[in-house]
Amino acid sequence: MWAWIGAAVALIVLFPFAIFGIAYAATDVPSPEELANNQIAVIYDRTGEGEIARIVPEAGNRKPISLDEVPVQVRNTVLAAEDREFYTNPGFSLTGYARAAIGAVTGNRSAGGGSTITQQYVKNAVVGNERTLTRKAKELVMSAKMARQWSKDQILEAYLNTIYFGRNAYGIAAAAEAYFGKPVAELTTAEGAVLAAAIQRPSDLDPWVNRAEAEQRWNYVLDGMVEMGVLDAGERATTPYPDTIDPAEVPVPTNTDGPEGLIRNRVLAELTEEGITETQVNTQGLRITTTIDPTVQQAALDAVDTYVDIDGGQRAAVVSVEPATGAVRAYYGGDDPNGWDYANNGVQTGSTFKIFALAAALDQDIPLSRTYSSAPVTSGDATIYNVGNASCGTCPISEALKQSLNTPFIRLQQDLEHGAEDTAAMAHRLGVAEELPGLGRTLMEEDGTTFDGITLGQYPTRPLDMAVGLATLADDGMYHRPHFVNRVETADGEVLLDRSADRIEGERRVSEAVATNVIDAMEPIAAYSNQALSGGRQSAAKTGTTQLGDTGLNKDAWMIGATPQLSTAVWMGMVDGDALYNPWGGVMYGAQSPGSIWKYTMDNGLVNEEFKTFTAPKAVGGQAGRPVVPTQTYVPETTEATTEETTSSEAPTPEPAPVEPPPVPELPLPELPLPGFGDGGAEGGDAGGGDAGGGAGAADPIPAE
Structure with missing residues (x-):
């Protein structure tokens, strides 16, 4: 009988050791490199x-450092506070458990806890903080095995880089800055003791929160150092409590x-x-x-702040891309980092998209001198007009671009080998995304066909893509992948990515002749829209708007334009997609607030850059550049949309763009909307158009504004 009792007792005593042994054998301890903080x-x-x-x-607020960077006495303060037997214990401490138990019974909160430094590190880095016996058992087994496989210095270094000290500081390097505003190497013993004292209860033992308890714990740490034999008792007696910086001054x-x-x-x-x-x-x-240029970025932000009524529901996007590299130099898509990014989402582009139809035509040897009628034109079941019955008679396509007439561009596009599909293909070649999240394939219907309205901006395109497409043309037809990142380097100095070459290799997407002729056709437009760059700096620009259904009002307004150094796309709309009004209560056009944003961004972003000129246009179809067309004066119709748009043009000046808004621009005649393309179908809708957007219905033409 006694034998059976003895066997049972032996089993009870040995069972935990057997379980521990099995768990120990089955536990894998990660290497220090695998537990990166x-x-x-x-x-x-x-x-x-x-x-x-x-x-x-x-x-994540930590900067890992090596143990050698931590002064020996600062290390000793941590050992005195958290694990005085660290270098001799097997990863856990029976005396520590006993000390913690005594502290719990006596209410002495400064007595210390039962977990060793090794256990604390395992809890923080491996097994987590779950309050269960299973988690505690895992912690004990892992700590015991880690103490055999890692050196003590490795464990202490990992611990010092991991532990939370309060003040949003993880790791002793961050803590030194947060409490004393200095690197860890400059910490004194007294300062190290302040940090070590905070480890037990970081939120409560900050001297700015609870000076009495913080100092009591600090005394416990220094007394422990004397007991450990690492601090002279005389020095201890004369060590004052150090001052810490105000936590309100610590960057969060x-x-x-x-x-x-x-x-x-x-x-x-x-x-x-x-x-x-x-x-x-x-x-x-x-x-x-x-790649963000602080000068260009600030110019874009200031322009938005000056010309966009955020409180009134207006929204804007500004993207600037360097043509020679594809580097994004400025980017504004809104003020909410978790909200809608207007610079990276598709909206209808209005007449700005005509540049891609023109590029497609030039690519098929149709020169800028090719003339087209500006009379109404039929596309499918729709009859398309120009706003206000504007007309150039029969004029070169370059003149139609300057005046932003719809009907010549429909005729031009119908002359292309594959019609509207060639415009879409050219836009993709120049940099417009072929797919967008949530939209799928771009510039086409669900069945894969593309409507004539593409040249009038029917299909959604991102402001980022418009800046990139124009940048390709501004760099003589060389496409450079747009990018935001120039260089990535780890804290250890390893370079993960480097695009720091002065000029990133590009890919030719269209001939130099095609690109230079499109740019040449766009050169008069900024001045024509009263947004010429300061000092006579050369630019190539285009305006555009999209109408809100058949309301006669606009919902999207654009200005895109480039110099040889910078391509910038500006979009404006309303947060709810409603009608967009100019500052004087009239219909908004691209040459108004969007044009002012564009000019301000370009003038101020390039204020320190030299004046450069575009490459002279090469011959296409036997013709180079736009033909000379007699200057014409266009008087807007006397309507609400245009009566406020008749101020004199602004004289160029070599100074940067003024902070005050420029005069209201004198605009070309607005264009007739084009419903019948896109979601509106034949009955009209929100499809693109020229500087007034939209379009005419299929059956009954909309009268002139």
């Missing part, structure tokens, strides 16, 4: 100095709000495309240098 990644502008945004993972690392948050989103998407994983972003302390 979360770190903040910082996004900079192209200078590498101006911070745009931060990518903050959960518990957050995921950036405002317009810069949308740049951060584009950067993250690009990193993914380049094979840089989320894990790398969150753990390697990346330094990300973008």
Whole structure:
């Protein structure tokens, strides 16, 4: 009988050890490299100095350092606070458990906890904080095995880079800055003891929150150092409690709000495309240098602030791309980093899209001198007109572009080998996305056909794509993939991505002749729209609008334009897609507020850049460039939409664009809308048009405005 009892007792005693042994054998301990700590990644502008945004993972405010960078006495403060037997225990401490139990019974909160530094690190980095016996058992087994497979210095280094010290500071390097505004290497023993004291209860033991308890715990740490034999008792007695900085002055690392948050989103998407994983972003302390030019970006932000009534529901997008590289120099898609990004979503483009139909025609040897009638024209069941019955009679297509007449461009497009499909193909060649999230294939109907309304901006296109497409033309037909990221470097100095070459190799998409002739045709338009760049700087531009159904009002207004150094697309609309009004209560046109935003961005963004000229147009179909057409004066119709658009033109000046809004531009005659293309069908709708957008119905022509 006694034998059976003895056997039973032996089993009871030995069972936990057997379970521990089995668990120990089955547990795999990751290597130090596999347990990389979360770190903040910082996004900079192209200078590498101006911070745009931060990518903050959960518990990510840390900058890992080597153990050698931490002063020995600062290390000892942590050992005195958290694990005085660290270098001798097997990863767990029976005396620590006993000390914690005594503290719980006596109410002495400064007595310390039962977990060793190894256990705390395992809890934070591997098994988590779940309050269960299973988690605690895993922690114990993992700690025991880690203490055998890792060196003590490796464990302590990992712990110091992981533990939370309060003030949003993870790791001792971040804590040194948060409490004392200095690097960890400059910490004194007394300062290290403040940090070590905070580990137990970071939120409660900040001296700015609870000085009495914080100092009590600080005394516990220094007394422990004397007991450990690492601090002289005399020095201890004369050590004063150090001052810490006001926590309100400590920068809080957050995921950036405002317009810069949308740049951060584009950067993250690009990193993914380049094979840089989320894990790398969150753990390697990346330094990300973008292509954003602070001068151009600020100009865009100031322009939006000056000309867009955000409180009144107006919205805008501004994208500037460098033609020679594809580098995005400015990007504004809205103020909400988690909201709709207007720069990266498709909207109808109005007459700005005519440049792609013109490029397609030039690609088929139709020169700028080819003449077309501006009389009404039939497309399918629709009869298309020009707004206000505007007419150039029969004129060169370059003149029709300047006046933004619809009907000559429908006729031009009908002359193409494959009609509207050639315009779509050319837009894709020049940089317009072939697919958009949520929209699928672009520039076509569900059955794959493309309507004539494409040349009048019927189909949704992103402002980013319009800037890129024009940039390709401005660089003589060389396409450069648009990009936001210039260089990515880890905290250890490893370069993951580098696009820092002065000129990134491009891909020829159209001939130099095609590109230079489109640019040549666009050159008079900025001045024609009263938005000529300051100092006579050469530019190539185009305006456009889209009508709101058959209301006679516009819902989208555009201005795109480029110099040899910068291509900028500007869109304006309403947050609810409603009618867009100009500052004087009339119908908004592209040459008004969008044109002012464009001019302000270009003038101020290029203020320090030299004046450059475009490449002279090469011959197409035996003709080079636009033909000379006698200057004509266009007087707008006396309607609400145009009576406020008749001020004198602004004289060029070499100074940057003024802060005050320029005079109301004198516009060409607005165009007739074009319903019958797109969602509106033959009965009319929101389909694109020229500078007034929209179009005419299939059966009954809309009278002139």
